[in-house]
Amino acid sequence: xxxxxxxxLKNGVLDPQGAAIENALAGLGFDGxxxxxxxxxxxxxxxxxxxxxxxxxxxxxxxxxxxxxVMENFAIEILA
Amino acid sequence: xxxxxxxxxxxNCDRDIAVALEQATGKKPAMVWHGETDxxxxxxxxxxxxxxxxxxxxxxxxxxxxxxxxAVIDKAKSGAPLIGVCNGFQILCETGLLPxxxxxxxxxxxxxxxxxxxxxxxxxxxxxxxxxxxxxxxxVAHHDGNYFADDETLDxxxxxxxxxxxxxxxxxxxxxxxxxxxxDGGNVMGLMPHPERVISPLLGGADGAAFxxxxxxxxx
Numbered sequence: 264x265x266x267x268x269x270x271x272l273k274n275g276v277l278d279p280q281g282a283a284i285e286n287a288l289a290g291l292g293f294d295g296x297x298x299x300x301x302x303x304x305x306x307x308x309x310x311x312x313x314x315x316x317x318x319x320x321x322x323x324x325x326x327x328x329x330x331x332x333v334m335e336n337f338a339i340e341i342l343a
Numbered sequence: 344x345x346x347x348x349x350x351x352x353x354x355n356c357d358r359d360i361a362v363a364l365e366q367a368t369g370k371k372p373a374m375v376w377h378g379e380t381d382x383x384x385x386x387x388x389x390x391x392x393x394x395x396x397x398x399x400x401x402x403x404x405x406x407x408x409x410x411x412x413x414a415v416i417d418k419a420k421s422g423a424p425l426i427g428v429c430n431g432f433q434i435l436c437e438t439g440l441l442p443x444x445x446x447x448x449x450x451x452x453x454x455x456x457x458x459x460x461x462x463x464x465x466x467x468x469x470x471x472x473x474x475x476x477x478x479x480x481x482x483v484a485h486h487d488g489n490y491f492a493d494d495e496t497l498d499x500x501x502x503x504x505x506x507x508x509x510x511x512x513x514x515x516x517x518x519x520x521x522x523x524x525x526x527d528g529g530n531v532m533g534l535m536p537h538p539e540r541v542i543s544p545l546l547g548g549a550d551g552a553a554f555x556x557x558x559x560x561x562x563x
Contacts, residue, residue, distance in 0.1 A: 276446065276491060277446060277449060277489070277491070277516065279447055279448070279449055279450070279451045279516075280447060280451065283451060327408075328400070328404065328408060329400070331401055331404070331437065331444055333436075333442075333443060333444040333491070333492065333493075334444050334446065334491060
């Protein structure tokens with residue numbers, strides 16, 4: 264199965280890169296784009312064939328390495 | 344006093360801190376590669392600055408999971424003195440030995456200049472040679488030095504006197520101007536500025552020489 268893991272900064276954590284992107288968008292004339300936040304996406308293939316088992320493994324990866332709970336949240340999508 | 348420096352791929356202040364420790368202790372420190380699993384017996388351990396593993400994923404994240412870090416964490420938990428400078432501080436936060444995290448600098452700039460720091464706490468072995476309110480000048484050189492923790496953690500750190508160094512003129516957006524922290528056990532310190540880069544007037548300053556000499560005296 265495939266896992267797609269989206270890691271985002273928690274609310275309240277300063278995101279200067281998001282702010283810089285927001286400024287650049289405004290400079291290009293994209294009005295009304297607010298609260299821009301930058302995160303990251305990690306994709307992988309997993310050997311598990313069961314969705315629940317794949318999700319459990321991806322969650323363990325997030326907790327042990329992929330996300331830092333002090334500043335980040337993560338969301339996992341399991342794709343066939 | 345015996346010391347050891349952990350070396351990661353893309354550490355770049357490992358030799359600087361080795362020279363600083365040799366100057367302070369009179370002995371060359373052991374250099375320990377990140378892939379090792381056992382630490383040599385030493386009285387003092389150091390995680391150097393640099394960009395371990397290219398700062399991939401998050402600064403310090405990969406190094407915190409490297410084989411040698413399991414041994415380092417065990418040593419620190421048993422009370423061995425351990426310092427992390429710059430990337431070493433980021434690694435200490437990623438291991439959980441110190442709370443919080445170092446975010447991208449608030450102004451997005453890589454800051455590389457000498458900063459003035461105020462010594463806030465003199466209870467630990469790392470700063471016992473100073474008086475509260477002393478000032479030292481150390482250089483900073485980082486892109487991810489913006490210390491962040493939630494307010495509850497920050498209040499606890501302040502209440503327990505664990506903020507050891509504070510920026511006089513905050514270069515990176517760090518919460519409460521925090522430049523250096525002590526662990527709850529008092530034997531682990533992380534700081535973003537580089538005392539190991541100013542150990543001789545020839546290098547632009549000698550405040551770092553006194554910093555390491557004080558630690559050696561406190562540990563010995």
